[in-house]
Amino acid sequence: MTWRPTALNVSFLTVVGWALFLxxxxxxxxxxxxxxxxxxxxxxxxxxxxxxxxxxxxxxxDRRLLEDECVSVTVTLRAEGPLPxxxxxxxLPPRVDLARGRHHAFFTLPAGGEIRWTFELRGAGxxxxxLEGPHLRVWGPLGLAAAETxxxxxxxxAVYPRHVPIRYLPYPLRTQTFVGNYxxxxxxxxxxxxxxxxxxxxxxxxxxxxxxxxxxxTLHVTQHHRERNAxxxxxxxxxxxxxxxxxxxxxxxxxxxxxxAAAYLARKDRVGLIEYGGQPRWVRPxxxxxxxxRLLESLLSASVVFTYVNRDLDLVxxxxxxxxxxxxxxxPLLDRRFVRAAADLAARGFDLLxxxxxxxxxxRAAARRSAVLDVAARLWTLERRAELDQYRRRGLTIVExxxxxxxxxxxxxxxxxSHRRVLAG
Amino acid sequence: MMRLAALVLLAVLAxxxxxxxxxxxxxxxxxxxxxxxxxxxxxxWSVPLVTAAGSLVVIAYALALVVAGPAADALxxxxxxxxxxxxxxIVHLGGRVxxxxxxxxxxxxxxxQWLAVVGAGVxxxxxxxxxxxxxxxxxxxxxxxxxxxxxxxxxxxTVAGVITLMAREGSPRSDP
Numbered sequence: 001m002t003w004r005p006t007a008l009n010v011s012f013l014t015v016v017g018w019a020l021f022l023x024x025x026x027x028x029x030x031x032x033x034x035x036x037x038x039x040x041x042x043x044x045x046x047x048x049x050x051x052x053x054x055x056x057x058x059x060x061x062d063r064r065l066l067e068d069e070c071v072s073v074t075v076t077l078r079a080e081g082p083l084p085x086x087x088x089x090x091x092l093p094p095r096v097d098l099a100r101g102r103h104h105a106f107f108t109l110p111a112g113g114e115i116r117w118t119f120e121l122r123g124a125g126x127x128x129x130x131l132e133g134p135h136l137r138v139w140g141p142l143g144l145a146a147a148e149t150x151x152x153x154x155x156x157x158a159v160y161p162r163h164v165p166i167r168y169l170p171y172p173l174r175t176q177t178f179v180g181n182y183x184x185x186x187x188x189x190x191x192x193x194x195x196x197x198x199x200x201x202x203x204x205x206x207x208x209x210x211x212x213x214x215x216x217x218t219l220h221v222t223q224h225h226r227e228r229n230a231x232x233x234x235x236x237x238x239x240x241x242x243x244x245x246x247x248x249x250x251x252x253x254x255x256x257x258x259x260x261a262a263a264y265l266a267r268k269d270r271v272g273l274i275e276y277g278g279q280p281r282w283v284r285p286x287x288x289x290x291x292x293x294r295l296l297e298s299l300l301s302a303s304v305v306f307t308y309v310n311r312d313l314d315l316v317x318x319x320x321x322x323x324x325x326x327x328x329x330x331x332p333l334l335d336r337r338f339v340r341a342a343a344d345l346a347a348r349g350f351d352l353l354x355x356x357x358x359x360x361x362x363x364r365a366a367a368r369r370s371a372v373l374d375v376a377a378r379l380w381t382l383e384r385r386a387e388l389d390q391y392r393r394r395g396l397t398i399v400e401x402x403x404x405x406x407x408x409x410x411x412x413x414x415x416x417x418s419h420r421r422v423l424a425g
Numbered sequence: 426m427m428r429l430a431a432l433v434l435l436a437v438l439a440x441x442x443x444x445x446x447x448x449x450x451x452x453x454x455x456x457x458x459x460x461x462x463x464x465x466x467x468x469x470w471s472v473p474l475v476t477a478a479g480s481l482v483v484i485a486y487a488l489a490l491v492v493a494g495p496a497a498d499a500l501x502x503x504x505x506x507x508x509x510x511x512x513x514x515i516v517h518l519g520g521r522v523x524x525x526x527x528x529x530x531x532x533x534x535x536x537x538q539w540l541a542v543v544g545a546g547v548x549x550x551x552x553x554x555x556x557x558x559x560x561x562x563x564x565x566x567x568x569x570x571x572x573x574x575x576x577x578x579x580x581x582x583t584v585a586g587v588i589t590l591m592a593r594e595g596s597p598r599s600d601p
Contacts, residue, residue: 011475011476011479011517014480015476015483015513018480018483019483022487029497030486030498030499031483031486031490036550036553037507037546037547037549038509038546039546039549040545040549040550084534084535085534101526102525105526106521106522106527107531108531108534117528141538142510142514142539143518143521
């Protein structure tokens, strides 16, 4: 850290110059006297010795957040010598708001003194919030000299997409072999009562149905349905994007995907993710809390990547897209390539549900409000409705979602429970 | 609070040229313009505007001295110089800390520092004035061009010395 004169020196020099110039011009000694305090200040203000040593430590309260949650930043500064005026500034990255306190502060420290400075940041959108480290500036007397540096301590906070709980999840058509929450049609160990059949050697006494036994005169047992889990693959469309930064249709789809992933994982299902875009990426189906973090981490970097290379879902290995999985696609259905891929999956017998995220509200939010915009938005909505009907006639199951209302409400209204009973174990 | 202190100092600064009696309309006008420009500068925490106002006050003071031609009054000149330094320092700090968190005792520590520096300036000015009195007596017989050349040389050397000191430390930089 080295001292550098500030722009205030120019102001002092201007005043000194005027006073001395006018003193000479008028021959009045008082004007030269006017310049003396400013000249003394300029001389006193220059610094030669380096600023005293200091130690800075920054601490973050959390390294993982959901959107709109806050992280507390605590900066501790200790000076070995006196610091009459020290300035600290933590630059805010884009899409980060100040929730509490200030990210810019001034302190006075005596020799050996220590200060603790705390403020809270709120992640306004999913991102890897990167804080490089606070800038530190030590000011000399009257602000005529300053020495500055940056305390390099890069820290990253993962701001995951926020997800609201979903109660009404689309039921899968097929279940897997692991224990879960879906009632399987196959008989075995379970809670849900199934058929009644005559007693056979090996049956447990606790399964004897005494009422049927008394009525029929021979021992009968109650069979139970197995509870099984399912494989769910979330297919995220990142081929196209509409809307203002942080509120795009991809952001809405990502929030929906996060909510679905959390809800299915809470039901002991295995959840996978395929990001279908310029650079397809995927996460193998898995279960558990750690897997949710894996999925959220992957969703964090979901974005539109432009490429001329047209990749197909055939490239996706079967272990990523199991044949009996429920595929939930989240897409604005703006890109024909995604529509073709979805139709292809449905044709191959996949249990597919498309959640069509409407691009109209984000597009309206990105443009200035006007009567023409309202008419255009209405026309677009009508065109989209007709288009979605056309896709439905081609065999796609589509649910419309505007991205703003809770996904749970949309899925609750979509009553597939009656005809989406589990068909096979 | 800092803004109020700066406005008070500005009012005192603008009133100082009017203390040279008798006041003439050009001096009053210049002081008024300085007050307006400085007021805008204080409200906007703009150091350049306050510097302009300070320069206008110095010009008004010079004009008042030339027009009224009073006897030498070093106290008024020292007060003007000290007020100017304080005003510039306060406005500079006010602009820097705008919107920032201020730790405890920052303002008090700064005020102590300013008063110490200004006090040193006042002492230096009083000392120089006292030293200049016998020198003035010695130079009473000197012809005017010699005095003017000597004074101009002194002024140029003072400014050049300050610029050299600054240049040795590095180029001036803008504040945040």
